[in-house]
Amino acid sequence: MRILIDIGHPGHVHLFRNFAQKMQEKGHEFLFTCREKEFEIELLKAANFPFVSFGKKYNTTFGKILGLMKFDFLELVQGLKFKPDIFMSHGSPYAAHASALLRKPHISLEDSGNWEQMKLYLPFTSCVLTPDVLFEDLGNKQIRYQSYHELAYLHPNYFESQNNQQSILNLEENETYVIIRFVSWNASHDKGHNGFSEKEKERIIDYLADRYRIFITSEGYLPEKYQQYKIKIAPEDIHQVLAGAELFIGEGATMAAESGVLGTPSIYVNSIRRSYNEDQEKYGLVFNFQDEKGVLEKIKEIEAIPNRKKIFADRRKNLLDDKIDITAFMVWFVENYPNSKSQIKEDPQLQLEYK
Numbered sequence: 001m002r003i004l005i006d007i008g009h010p011g012h013v014h015l016f017r018n019f020a021q022k023m024q025e026k027g028h029e030f031l032f033t034c035r036e037k038e039f040e041i042e043l044l045k046a047a048n049f050p051f052v053s054f055g056k057k058y059n060t061t062f063g064k065i066l067g068l069m070k071f072d073f074l075e076l077v078q079g080l081k082f083k084p085d086i087f088m089s090h091g092s093p094y095a096a097h098a099s100a101l102l103r104k105p106h107i108s109l110e111d112s113g114n115w116e117q118m119k120l121y122l123p124f125t126s127c128v129l130t131p132d133v134l135f136e137d138l139g140n141k142q143i144r145y146q147s148y149h150e151l152a153y154l155h156p157n158y159f160e161s162q163n164n165q166q167s168i169l170n171l172e173e174n175e176t177y178v179i180i181r182f183v184s185w186n187a188s189h190d191k192g193h194n195g196f197s198e199k200e201k202e203r204i205i206d207y208l209a210d211r212y213r214i215f216i217t218s219e220g221y222l223p224e225k226y227q228q229y230k231i232k233i234a235p236e237d238i239h240q241v242l243a244g245a246e247l248f249i250g251e252g253a254t255m256a257a258e259s260g261v262l263g264t265p266s267i268y269v270n271s272i273r274r275s276y277n278e279d280q281e282k283y284g285l286v287f288n289f290q291d292e293k294g295v296l297e298k299i300k301e302i303e304a305i306p307n308r309k310k311i312f313a314d315r316r317k318n319l320l321d322d323k324i325d326i327t328a329f330m331v332w333f334v335e336n337y338p339n340s341k342s343q344i345k346e347d348p349q350l351q352l353e354y355k
Contacts, residue, residue, distance in 0.1 A: 003334070004084035006075060006095035007034040007051075010235065011254045013043040014153040015090060015109065018327045020049060023334070031082045033075060033094075035067075038219065039235035046236045052078055068120070072097045079104075086334065089121075090149075096121035107334065110134070111149050111276055112253075127341055129333070133279040143344055145351050147326040148276045150257045154239060155325050161262075165244035168237050169215065177213040179231070179242060179259070180205070181250025183220070183270075195251035195269045200292040204249065205229070207296060211303075212246060219252070247302060249295070253277055260285035263316035265302045269295055283319045285312065328354040 003023065005016050013032075020030050032051035034040045044051045054074045058067040075094040079087070079102050087099035087106040091114070099106035105126040110118070113136040122128070125141060132144040153159060169177065183195065196204075205226070208214055215231040216222065217238070222230055233241060239258060242248060248259035248266045253276075256268035260280040268277050269289045280286035287298050305311060329351055333340045344350055 001028045001086065001335070002031075002082060002084045003028060003086050003088060004031050004033065004079060004082055004095070006087070006089040006092040007032055007040050007044070008090060008092055009037060009254075010039045010043055011149070012090045013040060013047065014239075015149050016088070016152075017043075017047050017049075018153055018158050019330045019334075021047070022327065022331050026331075026335070031078065031084070033078055035071065042235045046234070068093065076101055086337065088334070091117050091121055093117065093120035093124075096124035099126075100124040105337065107337070109149065110138070112274070126338075129330070131276055131279075133275045135273075135275045143341070144348070145324060145326060145329055147323040147329070148257060148261065148279075149326070150254070150261045150276070151320075151323055152326045152330070154258060154261050155323075155327070156320065157325055158327065159239060159243075159262075161243040162240055163244070165241055168233055168241060169213070169231075171213065175213055176211075176246045177215060177244075178208055178247045178249065179245045179255075180208075180214060180216045180229070181248070181252040181255045182216065182218045182222070183251045195271070196292050196295075200295070201226075204296055204299070207299070215241070217250075217255070247299065249299065256286055261316065261319065263312045265308070265312055267295060267298055267302075280319065284315045285319065324351050324354045326354075 007013055024030060030049060032044055032049050033054065034044065034051060035054050035057045037057050041053055054071050058064050071094045075098040079098045084104060087095040087104055089095040090109045096106045106124060108121060108125045108128045110128050110130045111134060113134055127141050127143055128138050129143050129145060131148050132146050165171065171177065205214060214229045216226055216229040217231050242259050242264055243262045245264050248256060248264055250256055251270050253268060253270065253274040256266045257276050257280060259266035266286040267289065268286055269292055271290050277286045277288050281288055289295055
């Protein structure tokens with residue numbers, strides 16, 4: 001089987017990495033396509049996947065319209081050359097449109113529920129795999145599974161902390177640290193939304209700097225006064241770093257969820273609600289804030305928890321006991337497609353074989 005996967009975000013490389021490696025071991029062939037946004041190319045190279053880059057993404061409204069036409073065409077060209085049996089993506093309109101023109105199925109994964117994006121790809125998509133907690137009802141094409149995207153690469157079957165954070169971050173012995181994440185607010189779904197004000201960023205950083213080493217990962221421009229905190233590591237090391245952090249605070253939903261499934265106390269600050277983050281709050285792993293009010297107080301509250309590492313490790317175990325290995329489920333689903341689609345529709349409990 002030949003599978004073309006379109007990547008729209010660094011997290012999508014992580015999402016498909018173990019799936020693609022397992023499928024390659026079974027003799028299936030892959031091609032990845034991407035745009036340059038953050039660390040997609042570095043991650044694809046680190047995983048040794050064949051890929052084609054379509055160049056830089058566009059941030060303006062006009063640029064996004066131009067990009068839709070340009071990247072649709074480039075995806076179609078790669079489809080004609082590679083001749084895939086199946087297209088896959090995390091909600092890529094380019095993969096969906098090319099698959100429709102080439103009369104091939106497009107299997108999408110979706111956990112964000114961004115309707116401005118879904119309107120572009122859903123009509124051309126064969127089926128959509130989503131976490132069971134997703135707020136949105138996507139109709140007959142939707143197949144819900146009992147997991148999160150983050151467990152495709154951070155499930156214990158695929159990830160183990162190497163306790164090498166000291167060497168990765170050049171820490172002093174027994175030095176503790178926190179990770180802070182700021183987003184660029186350039187994505188189409190970010191319009192009209194917000195996270196931290198500049199004043200509150202400064203207040204929280206000043207508080208934390210007295211207690212921990214601070215490392216900031218920023219999607220966009222980072223002001224000069226925060227450059228001293230900018231994290232400088234290989235992109236593929238970020239999950240080892242998140243696993244060892246005392247705390248994660250950020251505007252990025254994916255990194256907040258990653259921290260949560262690793263058992264790191266996580267504070268998500270963004271007016272965009274994410275179902276998977278809210279589900280993790282039920283386990284006491286992620287704390288969701290629609291704005292910055294109360295964030296500093298929550299930081300202090302978490303700090304005051306005795307035996308914090310053990311308590312959050314126990315909370316993580318409770319979560320893992322409830323979720324399936326989504327990578328193993330995807331391997332079964334794609335290898336047996338399209339029969340798997342009707343099978344899982346008829347008996348959703350089949351997925352529990354992959355716990």
